Amino acid sequence: MRKHILIISSLLIFILACNKDSDFLNTAPKDILTDDAVWKSEDLTLSVLADLYNRYPEQQTITNWAEYTNFDEAFPSEAGNYWRTKQVDYPYDWWNLWDYGYFRDLNLFVKKCRAAEQLSADVRNRFVSEARFLRAALYFEEVKRMGGVPLILEPMEYNFSGDPAYLQHARAKESDIYDFVIAEMDTIKAILPDDAGIKSRATKGVALAMQARAALYAASIAKYGASTPTVSLAGGEVGISADKSTAYYTKALAAAQEIISSGKYSLYKKKTDDLQDNFASLFYDKSNNPEVIFAQDFKLKSGKVEDWTLNNQPWSSAEEQQGGRVNPSLNLAQLYEKLDNTYSPFVTNAGSDYVYYNNPLDIFAGRDARLGGTIILPGTKFKGVPLDIWAGVMYWKGGQYNIITGDNFGDQDSIPVAGAPKSSQVVGADGPVDGLQFSAQTGFYVRKFMDQTVGSGQIGTRSEVWWVRYRYAEVLLNAAEAAFELGQNDVAATYINQVRERAGFTIPLTTVTFDRIVHERRVELAFEGHELFDNKRWRLAHKIWNGETISAADLVTNIGKADKVNTMIYGLWPYKVYNPGNANDGKWVYKIVKPSNVTAAHRFKLGNYYSQIGSDILSNNPKLIKNPNQ
């Protein structure tokens, strides 16, 4: 037998080795697809497009949790990220983006797909429009972060002449880039499918939604940029002249209204009996979701899964020895209004005494349903497991309250009062323990985008909840803002009230103010990546992150003011009262605390408005000019 194998294999070697030498060099590669193969197959072209979709630029997303903790929405409860609340200044080169490799691939796709005669015209036009959509999305992201960038719409080739000067292009005006995005959407919206059931590819709906958002950004930069005259460049690469704002606001309103009047999208209201749950479901319910316009989709067991739930799961129901990283701040939580449309801090004290609550959830009662929909509150459940968030026991001894607490999740200790049990739990299984990573160091965990499915917190499974990039509520808020700025206060109120009604408000707003617009976006769109860019375009960023220390007293005043200073993150910690024989025994009290890892007050300097262009890029292309104030 062995002999036979030997003979057969030597024969094979002989046969293989006897191919013509020239053919050896002509072997078709088995690991890459050639242009010829790709552009005649619809499936292969779609895979190229899928790669382009996969590179969609983003800053704060659910796959990049730590970015949420840079500002004031959340505290990073992970030992390696405490520096984010300890640094004063944001580096000038943060958020910079100069992705001309991606632009080149998009331009190549547009050029080659247009020439792909073997694809049917419908398919080809849709593919080209999708690539143009992605290219506009990238230009939009570039202009948000860098201001005007060179507008390159054709793939450039180097001719090896030794002089690359013809490849060097100057920066376009900031308004030119916005105009380009707006014009592209006008062109492609007629070609893209007008189907609200498509969520992860470009549609007419998302083209209009992006147009509305881009026009709104341009309009507000034109209007509010006037308040920061030094944030501009003489050539218009940064800054848009104030007289253009009305036209942009008009365009934003028209685009948003086109979506609204199409009737294809609506607010998510499947669970109206529990509005908090309804708001949370909006982000993880992927079947017939009427609100989501465009999302980055994930699928279990496909390799494309996300770990937002793994990173942020409460310790009490954690499926791994980790979680709890994004801790929403009290600064954010107290923005959620009472149902009578008034702002109010959470009531912790009555005079010199605490306010005693029977149930840890009572302090949050009667508020905007989005509070509980966005944030996991003490006293609620996640995945059916009750949250155990409390910082310690307040026991009465010697005429005053004393605090006993532990330094690990759910620590036991003995309360030093006669008659107390020898050992009892003195801190919640979810914390908060100051400085203990994964514990709820602000007293809160995040709920938005969290996956209720069993296994979503396991490293081996993870989650397929999608990342919502555009949704109908934002379109309504964009319309409201544009209408407000155009003086159509009634129209603005109609749109903003639709969003508020879904959150449980029964008394509609009659007038809309700038503070209201800013407020509504902060609470509705928290943890959706709008925070930084909204504050930039309103030119509020240098006012709210001004480097000034804020005290607990500062924190609870001026709630709902657009330019309220918000430089330091605070938390709200529940304590259990131990005072046997007293009426307050077993009740809950709250304290406002600043986590000890919050040591610096954030400062956003004028040079942060537009990110720094790297010196290597500047040096390669002398036609580029630097961004201002850096």
Place this chain on the structure above:
Amino acid sequence: MAALSCKKDNYNGPSITLQGRITYKGEAINVSAKDVTFELWEPGWGKNGAITVNVNEDGSYSALLFNGNYKLIIPPSQGPFRSVLNNETNSDTVRLQLNGNRTMDIEVMPYYMVRTPQFLLTGTAVSATCKLEKIITDVNAKDIENVFLYLNQTAFVDGTNYIARVGIAGSDITDPDHVSLNVEVPANTSANGSTGDQGYIFARIGVKIAGVEDMLFSPVQKIDL
């Protein structure tokens, strides 16, 4: 092998010190720590890139450099001052030849100067008085937005490093020759957490000029409690 590889590719580090102060008529301009920078460019190399030099809170600076010809530029957004015209280059660029250690003050035009700052501890409060002299009075003149009195436990006292402060708006200042401020010293003045009170504190007056990001300061004053 080790002996061979350790020779030729190692260069000496920069060893020439350029130092000095940012001054107005020879008087140092006090700023906040780490906030004000200027740039040194050394033309003639393939790639362009600035060497950023930080100005200390007392207006001094120093940089370790190689000998060579440099251009010094203060970017327009930096500092509570404007660059002065350099006669040699007819712009705000200053040519700088380094051939050994050099001490050089950089003269600028501040919008204001804090004159004769006085700090006084009375009981548990620190009071401060000063005179604000407007230096730039032409079309480029700017108003004062706020004047602050800051206290901190360490010698770094500025708009982001303070434990107590009090401010008055520029519009409320009736007489710029007599600006006075008064702030209570916090009960806890420890530099290390909540224990170990220290017996001294540092105070400083800061001026925020409208439309100018970097603040102007008085020198830091140590006050024994």
